[in-house]
Amino acid sequence: MSRHATDVPGSDRERVPSPRLPADHVLDSGAVLFPGAFDQHGCPLILFPVDGQAKLSSDLSKAEVVDFINYFLCLHNKKQEEESLVSVVADLRQASLPTTRFLAETLLLLELHKRTVHSVYVIQGKKKDVVKLLQKLLAPAKPHSASFKKVFLKEISELSNYIDRSQLTASLGGYLMYCHQSWVSFIKEIDAFLQEFLSAVRRLPSCISTLQSLSRLPLPTTFRELQHFCSTNEAKFQQLRRELGLDELLRHCDSVVEKLRYPEKEPCYQAMASTALFIHTAFDMLQNHSRITAAVEKVELLWHQAFSQARLQLQVFQLREDALQITEQIDSLFQEKLQHYKIEVAKDAAKAATLVSHFEASIHTPAVALVRCADDVVHTLAEVLPVDGRSREGWVSDLERLKEKLHSTVHFIRQTLRAVSNYHHYFNKANTWYSLVLCENLLQELLSGVDADDVPTQWHRRTWGTVPAWRHKLSTFLKKNRPPDVEELVHLAHLSHVIPDDVVQQAGKQMSQR
Numbered sequence: 001m002s003r004h005a006t007d008v009p010g011s012d013r014e015r016v017p018s019p020r021l022p023a024d025h026v027l028d029s030g031a032v033l034f035p036g037a038f039d040q041h042g043c044p045l046i047l048f049p050v051d052g053q054a055k056l057s058s059d060l061s062k063a064e065v066v067d068f069i070n071y072f073l074c075l076h077n078k079k080q081e082e083e084s085l086v087s088v089v090a091d092l093r094q095a096s097l098p099t100t101r102f103l104a105e106t107l108l109l110l111e112l113h114k115r116t117v118h119s120v121y122v123i124q125g126k127k128k129d130v131v132k133l134l135q136k137l138l139a140p141a142k143p144h145s146a147s148f149k150k151v152f153l154k155e156i157s158e159l160s161n162y163i164d165r166s167q168l169t170a171s172l173g174g175y176l177m178y179c180h181q182s183w184v185s186f187i188k189e190i191d192a193f194l195q196e197f198l199s200a201v202r203r204l205p206s207c208i209s210t211l212q213s214l215s216r217l218p219l220p221t222t223f224r225e226l227q228h229f230c231s232t233n234e235a236k237f238q239q240l241r242r243e244l245g246l247d248e249l250l251r252h253c254d255s256v257v258e259k260l261r262y263p264e265k266e267p268c269y270q271a272m273a274s275t276a277l278f279i280h281t282a283f284d285m286l287q288n289h290s291r292i293t294a295a296v297e298k299v300e301l302l303w304h305q306a307f308s309q310a311r312l313q314l315q316v317f318q319l320r321e322d323a324l325q326i327t328e329q330i331d332s333l334f335q336e337k338l339q340h341y342k343i344e345v346a347k348d349a350a351k352a353a354t355l356v357s358h359f360e361a362s363i364h365t366p367a368v369a370l371v372r373c374a375d376d377v378v379h380t381l382a383e384v385l386p387v388d389g390r391s392r393e394g395w396v397s398d399l400e401r402l403k404e405k406l407h408s409t410v411h412f413i414r415q416t417l418r419a420v421s422n423y424h425h426y427f428n429k430a431n432t433w434y435s436l437v438l439c440e441n442l443l444q445e446l447l448s449g450v451d452a453d454d455v456p457t458q459w460h461r462r463t464w465g466t467v468p469a470w471r472h473k474l475s476t477f478l479k480k481n482r483p484p485d486v487e488e489l490v491h492l493a494h495l496s497h498v499i500p501d502d503v504v505q506q507a508g509k510q511m512s513q514r
């Protein structure tokens with residue numbers, strides 16, 4: 001099912017709008033059916049079943065029946081290269097004379113302005129006056145006489161000579177699965193979507209025109225005014241989107257496409273799944289989905305194009321505001337904590353660790369956060385502005401210089417404090433081990449001199465199986481007391497040279513040399 005607004009303009013036939021969906025009482029009556037079946041000529045079938053004929057003259061008018069047929073024929077022809085005619089199956093086995101007259105006059109009315117009917121297949125009943133009345137009303141000699149082919153059948157089984165049984169319902173001797181209630185539900189749901197679609201299409205030009213008008217508004221020159229300008233027009237845009245209804249329409253379309261893709265989840269869709277009407281509807285809905293998506297993207301693009309410069313300028317203003325705040329915070333940190341900060345060289349490890357911890361918590365951590373914030377501002381500006389645009393923003397250079405000054409100052413103090421702390425760590429470790437060495441009598445004897453000639457050779461040890469007592473004691477001592485690594489002693493010597501304190505330097509040098 002489709003409407004002319006869902007089609008890309010092409011032929012004149014596509015530009016003619018479809019008639020409106022028939023009224024509920026016409027659809028629900030079941031007196032006239034469009035099941036999506038075809039005769040052997042390829043013409044879509046209109047059925048007048050026996051069980052609905054009583055409603056023809058009591059509940060429906062001839063004009064309503066004609067509108068019903070024209071509506072569904074129009075939908076069918078939208079997908080055809082050439083316009084098709086309908087074929088009619090009228091089961092008159094139990095028809096009354098008023099019903100017969102109603103059917104004949106409806107067919108004549110249908111043919112009044114242009115040829116619409118290809119063939120009429122009439123299943124005759126036992127009442128001969130019914131058939132005679134029909135033949136009389138449709139006789140060629142009558143004014144506005146019908147030009148369609150009339151086929152009179154005595155038995156239902158004869159229908160299969162003209163219409164395949166797969167295209168006939170059970171009451172007409174076929175095996176076409178047809179549930180009128182499901183058919184009505186399906187038709188109404190698809191039409192409800194199409195009405196919503198057409199409404200959005202009609203509103204789209206006005207929305208585009210409004211966006212174009214907004215894009216021509218002059219931009220304010222101050223940050224606060226530009227903020228108000230952007231927020232106000234953002235609100236207008238969101239209101240436009242809500243009034244246009246594209247987002248809701250796309251969700252509705254997604255829901256219908258999902259049901260068409262998995263018809264087994266919805267009874268009315270499952271009942272229609274094998275019909276040509278279902279296939280055409282599925283194809284139309286996929287096209288509609290693409291069109292709605294394209295419309296959403298077009299509106300978004302127009303909005304972006306209309307206010308890209310305003311949003312860019314607002315972003316630059318916001319970045320400058322952020323930069324000024326960061327600058328003030330850095331200046332405050334310098335004045336309150338760094339300007340008069342004096343590096344203290346601790347005399348012991350505990351004091352050194354305390355100084356490092358206090359500096360990192362009170363100065364280094366907030367300073368690093370400010371440096372990162374400044375980097376974020378600079379990098380964001382580099383992403384949104386070209387190089388020549390950034391060169392006009394003098395505050396960027398000021399921020400970068402102040403950031404680098406803060407980073408270098410804090411980094412130097414932290415390095416110095418951590419160097420003192422590391423110095424005491426390595427010094428204490430080396431000094432502790434050295435003290436243990438001096439406390440060992442055996443090691444003192446070894447350090448004072450051991451005759452190498454008295455040390456048993458490897459051949460003697462293998463021969464006699466003896467290990468000197470001093471070597472056993474030495475091995476036991478080293479297992480219990482691991483000596484400092486050479487790298488640690490080298491690092492200690494390096495720290496002793498860089499720490500700005502004579503006493504600390506002298507002690508470190510002596511220990512590393514020992």
